[in-house]
Amino acid sequence: MEKRLSRTEMLFSLAFIFVLILAIAAFFYGVKVGSEKTEAKYLPMKLLHAEGGPKVTAYQQQDLVSYYHTVFLPLREFQAEWFTAMDKLQTGRSTDAAASFKELSKLATKQYETISKSSVSAVSPLLEQSQTNAMKSLKLFEQAATRIASAAKDKAPVAVVNDVPKDAYYTQAVTYALQSQQQYYASMLKWGATTDSKIPGEYETPSVLDISEWNKLPFLVKNKVMADQLHSRGTMESFYPHDLSSRVDEFIASGQTAKMRIKTVSAVVDLLLSTKAVRDGDFSEGKLSRYDKELLPQLPFFYSEAK
Numbered sequence: 001m002e003k004r005l006s007r008t009e010m011l012f013s014l015a016f017i018f019v020l021i022l023a024i025a026a027f028f029y030g031v032k033v034g035s036e037k038t039e040a041k042y043l044p045m046k047l048l049h050a051e052g053g054p055k056v057t058a059y060q061q062q063d064l065v066s067y068y069h070t071v072f073l074p075l076r077e078f079q080a081e082w083f084t085a086m087d088k089l090q091t092g093r094s095t096d097a098a099a100s101f102k103e104l105s106k107l108a109t110k111q112y113e114t115i116s117k118s119s120v121s122a123v124s125p126l127l128e129q130s131q132t133n134a135m136k137s138l139k140l141f142e143q144a145a146t147r148i149a150s151a152a153k154d155k156a157p158v159a160v161v162n163d164v165p166k167d168a169y170y171t172q173a174v175t176y177a178l179q180s181q182q183q184y185y186a187s188m189l190k191w192g193a194t195t196d197s198k199i200p201g202e203y204e205t206p207s208v209l210d211i212s213e214w215n216k217l218p219f220l221v222k223n224k225v226m227a228d229q230l231h232s233r234g235t236m237e238s239f240y241p242h243d244l245s246s247r248v249d250e251f252i253a254s255g256q257t258a259k260m261r262i263k264t265v266s267a268v269v270d271l272l273l274s275t276k277a278v279r280d281g282d283f284s285e286g287k288l289s290r291y292d293k294e295l296l297p298q299l300p301f302f303y304s305e306a307k
Helices: 007-049 061-091 097-116 125-151 157-166 168-195 219-233 241-253 265-274 282-290
Strands: none
Touching (some): 061 157, 125 157, 125 168, 219 265
16 A cells, blocks of 8 residues: 655655756756856957958957056056156155055055956957056066065165166066057057058067168057067166157157167167157157157047147
């Protein structure tokens, strides 16, 4: 004779089946949501390569502008504060080196968090790489500043500043910052090539670039060359690569290269850097007279007033 289930056992069985159904439904819902998120993440890349579908263009001007505000500018703001702090310590306007570097460490962390939250176009890999290097740079600046602050307690401010270039974290931070800058200016070339057929999408700076060849280059290419020049020297400066381009053009136009028998662009750059002849805003001062017809993206540092 079959044993009939009790009321309690029946309710328990029904509850178990109900929970099992919910678990299965939740599982398939999770798979669906996960698939949709993954599809959304890679949709821009799929559209870029899809045949017959809408095309998503890489390195659009809006991508360059967005990157400027969300990644490039926060890094430059940190660098500006670094330069200011170094100058104050060297000139005696600030006497507490440890406190200065602690503040720089905090600022590096803040700017890192700002950049890490920014979204960069997935179809523009150079911008993605530039963002990654900007974050690496700020992380190392934070570590360098913390180390320097700890070692600064028993040293004169000027001595602390003189020791900064010897810090391994600092030198690597500068390298990443310059690489990030390099990739941003290379991205501008990519954009320029989609707008003007005379502008190459890529340009590899030769080991020796004659002045005669430099004079033939579009300004966007010249800026990429100057970003390369600064990176190869490991030189973090307060001015932009396009400020350096402008000063090189001005120096050549003045006839000084002919008088001094300078044949290469690298030699001009060496001279300008060694004599501290380049300033932030040099491009703006000569823009209307020299670069009015040059193709440039609508980025603030190309259209701001000279300082």
